[in-house]
Amino acid sequence: MRVAVMAVLVALVLLAAPLAFGIQTSFFADERDELERVALAAAVHVPPQFVAGDHVELPAHERGTDVGVYDLSGRLRDGSGPRKADAITRLAQGGAVTRGRGDHQIVVAVPIPSGEQVIGVVRASTGTPQVWRRVALAWLGLAGAALVALITAVVVARRQARTLSAPLEALSAKAGAVAEGDLTARAEGSAIAEIDQVARTQNTMVEQLARWLEHERHFTSNASHQLRTPLAGLQLGLEAAAAGPGRDLRAAVTEALEQVRHLQQTVDEVLRLARATPRPGVPPTTRPAAEVVEGVERRWYGTFAAEGRRLVFGVEPGGEGLRIPDRTAEQVLDVLLDNALRHGRGTVEVTVREMGGAGAVDVSDEGSLTLDRRALFERGTTTSRAGSGIGLTLAREMAEAAGGRLTLARAAPTTFTLLLPVAEPPPSHE
Structure with a gap:
């Protein structure tokens, strides 16, 4: 789950940082474009008689935006703005639209043409704090979306972690049961191929172990069953020889050796049967x-x-x-x-x-x-x-x-x- 959350966090940082920068750049660019449209609209309303001192009726504009008309001497003739033209406004007297920032403001200056001459400049400006407020609101929305994505990632990661851990916990429980002696415990399948492979391997191991243990138990019971009769015969023969002092000891020893030979063959046969695979080359x-x-x-x-x-x-x-x-x-x-x-x-x-x-x-x-x-x-x-x-x-x-x-x-x-x-x-x- 930590790996999944860290991956989402890295992805959010890598995505959100350039996106936040793009939001800031876009908002300031949009504000400059808007100021330029306002300034152009105001320039259209400036008549040629502006040079002779006529009053200018500027169109309505948004609150918080300053629009002013300046003559070539740099004096504010109508509208709002600084009394004397700033550097950005003076640059627009050359006949080109000028953009810039100064004194916590965004400034756009548009020249007023009359024929082939510039008779004045329209200056439009707005405070940068207003733009920063909109940028901050956009960043807040971006942060909220990132938080929702992170919460979703945590939920999905927990669910996926549970999907991964549940079959592993079940596999561990089955392995514990086998360790406690329950050789009938078998791991169940899941929806994860790798865990299923481990479960199949464990089941195969337990089946082999159960067969080997069963084989060993059978060997013990087989050996005790087969050795009982020749040992009893050997014991009876020796007891009879010991009880009868006049008995031919050679015959008793010969009979005992025959019983021992048969006992050895019995051991060999039981061991041969106990081997999982017969030894090659021993017919x-x-x-x-x-x-x-x-x-x-x-x-x-x-x-x-x-x-x-x-x-x-x-x-x-x-x-x-x-x-x-x-x-x-x-x-x-x-x-x-x-x-x-x-x-x-x-x-x-x-x-x-x-x-x-x-x-x-x-x-x-x-x-x-x-x-x-x-x-x-x-x-x-x-x-x-x-x-x-x-x-x-x-x-x-x-x-x-x-x-x-x-x-x-x-x-x-x-x-x-x-x-x-x-x-x-x-x-x-x-």
Whole structure:
């Protein structure tokens, strides 16, 4: 607002100063022109007998204006004015109209011709204070107009400042809300393109920040979910080895190392999923599907047996040599088996087969699901009260990160199908 007001003030000064000077010059010039017309009108009324001493009847003129007729000797013969002709009046005796100022007066002298001779001079004058009063009134009007312009500028500047500051204040309020933790706060648009650009940039930043924070939260929950099972298995194995003094320690150490290896793979897989973009040049490792399911069977067989449940693994013809991303398959199968153990019933079957050039792994139990298929894989959706709503979502994300898919094939009996790309075409059956 200060910038706008200062700009108007500078414009008014630059415009008013020459305008005020022009008003003064114009008023004095108009007054001289008026005096010249009065003097010319009076000169017309001076007869040739003026030289012989005849009286002159001067026309009427405005009050405050002196009009006098002087002979060539410089004596005032008729009208009003100084008794003796001044310098301006004497100059007019040469035959030319003379203008000038003297003794706080504006003076115009017009010669009176008779034939080719000058027989006298008409002198018209008025006081400069009268002209200055009119100039002052004009300047006062100019100052009033400038004041009105300045007030208008202030009003417009305040309104424009409000137009500029309101969206900035709203943007600041949204930024404050984000700083306090409200990541749903979004800046609204305005009628100013530059502020809209800032608002869009802030909204993009907040959306990216929200995604990163959500990504970090998911990473934490994913890590805790996936590390829980291998850590529990490692703990149970070590506790069993410590409790049984006659147990073969080599076998216990071997089993513990297997659990540690799987734990390391779990950490690597969760970290790989946590990266926003995969690292270039690091292709996923692959192994035959039969080896993958055998390793999963070794880890989970005892757990299911302890619960009185059967765990059956099988490989259909054509599926033995399929090379699939082993770490992704192990992590997804761990989730599905843990889900079947906690929420399913009866025997759990894991079957590997070839399907349309891809590797398919089916995990089924004798339970049933009543949840909507679309909501089943959403984070936070649980299949029972004991669930965390993370496992199936994480399993699907892992499968998709490896270029595969995880779907619910049947709700009753519950069957999940994991599709994974193969590293090489399946063997021919010819």
